[in-house]
Amino acid sequence: xxxxxxxxxxxxxxxxxxxxxxxxxxxxxxxxxxxxxxxxxxxxxxxxxxxxxxxxxxxxxxxxxxxxxxxxxxxxxxxxxxxxxxxxxxxxxxxxxxxxxxxxxxxxxx
Amino acid sequence: xxxxxxxxxxxxxxxxxxxxxxxxxxxxxxxxxxxxxxxxxxxxxxxxxxxxxxxxxxxxxxxxxxxxxxxxxxxxxxxxxxxxxxxxxxxxxxxxxxxxxxxxxxxxxxxxxxx
Numbered sequence: 001x002x003x004x005x006x007x008x009x010x011x012x013x014x015x016x017x018x019x020x021x022x023x024x025x026x027x028x029x030x031x032x033x034x035x036x037x038x039x040x041x042x043x044x045x046x047x048x049x050x051x052x053x054x055x056x057x058x059x060x061x062x063x064x065x066x067x068x069x070x071x072x073x074x075x076x077x078x079x080x081x082x083x084x085x086x087x088x089x090x091x092x093x094x095x096x097x098x099x100x101x102x103x104x105x106x107x108x109x110x
Numbered sequence: 111x112x113x114x115x116x117x118x119x120x121x122x123x124x125x126x127x128x129x130x131x132x133x134x135x136x137x138x139x140x141x142x143x144x145x146x147x148x149x150x151x152x153x154x155x156x157x158x159x160x161x162x163x164x165x166x167x168x169x170x171x172x173x174x175x176x177x178x179x180x181x182x183x184x185x186x187x188x189x190x191x192x193x194x195x196x197x198x199x200x201x202x203x204x205x206x207x208x209x210x211x212x213x214x215x216x217x218x219x220x221x222x223x224x225x
Contacts, residue, residue, distance in 0.1 A: 008150075033214070042200060043153075043216040088152060096141055096204045096214055097168070100152040 004091060006101035013109055018076040020104045022089035025070060029091035032065065033098065034074045037086045046074070046087075076106075084108045113137070116201050116217040123224050129188040131220050133201030139215075142184035143202040144168075144176065147219070153200060159184055191224045198222075 004024045012018045024032065030051050035043040049056045049063045049072075056063045062075040072089055086105050090098040117132040135142065141160050145153040145168075155168030157176040165176050173195060177185045184203075188195055198221050204214040 004152075035216075042218040043202075045213065045215070048213065090153075092214075096206070097143070097155055097158060098145075098153070098202075098214060100145075100154075102150055102152040 004089060004099050004101040006087075006089060006104045008102060009105050009107070011107045011109065012079050014079060014081055016079055018079045018083070018106055018108075020074045020076075020087050020089075020106065022072040022074075022101055023070055024072065024089070024091045024099075026091055026093060026099070027067070027070065029093060031092040032063075032072050033088075033090045033092065034061075034063065034072075035088045035090065037088065037103070039085075043088065079106075079108050081108045081110060114201055114203050114215050114217040116199075116220045118220050119218065120221045121223070123188075123191050123222065125192060125224055127188075127191050127224075129191050129222065129224075131186040131188075131199055131201075131222070133184045133186070133203075133217055134182050135184075135203040135215070136182065137203070137205065137215075138181065139203040139205045140181075141204045141206065141214075142178065143204075143214075144174075144184065144186045145200045145202065146170065147198045147200055156186065156199075188222075191222075193224050196222060196224045 033048040034046040060077045064073045086103040090100045114135045143158040144156045147153045159178040175187045201217040
């Protein structure tokens with residue numbers, strides 16, 4: 001079955017790098033996603049990676065994919081207080097159905 | 111830009127009421143989804159639709175039904191609302207035509223409280 005796991009909480013200081021980790025179980029997933037949710041808001045797509053890639057970089061965001069270990073990570077460089085939010089990883093299955101992790105709450109302190 | 115609009119941001123309904131949550135997308139997407147978000151559980155798929163008048167059950171369809179009479183609109187229906195359906199509901203849509211990857215867009219969410 002499909003299951004996506006994330007740690008629930010991460011706390012960093014402003015300016016540090018944040019690394020949010022995710023493990024998934026469905027090896028047939030073609031796309032893996034990172035979404036950001038700010039308080040009271042919907043989901044904002046941050047980035048996604050195709051399953052045949054190992055890494056994707058987009059400005060301050062770096063996504064690493066280890067298919068062998070079914071491990072996905074999101075690194076945020078120079079973390080700012082505005083990055084405080086809940087981050088969800090998700091894997092896409094048939095018909096682009098998403099299976100989400102529980103979300104990691106990132107707290108950035110000044 | 112893709113826009114997914116959920117008509118109601120905040121609703122308070124009584125137990126037993128019939129509740130309609132409406133979602134409209136403006137990008138001619140084939141796929142539409144309804145998710146439910148609860149703390150510590152992430153988002154769980156209730157129903158999805160890959161075409162007009164087509165629907166498929168997701169992981170937690172009990173107590174819900176859906177309607178897709180037009181391509182742009184996907185409605186979630188709670189036939190008889192119960193307190194355990196108090197939650198945030200998120201609608202999403204996606205196209206299978208995008209050449210650069212499958213990208214799924216979400217609405218702002220509807221907060222439903224059943225009292």
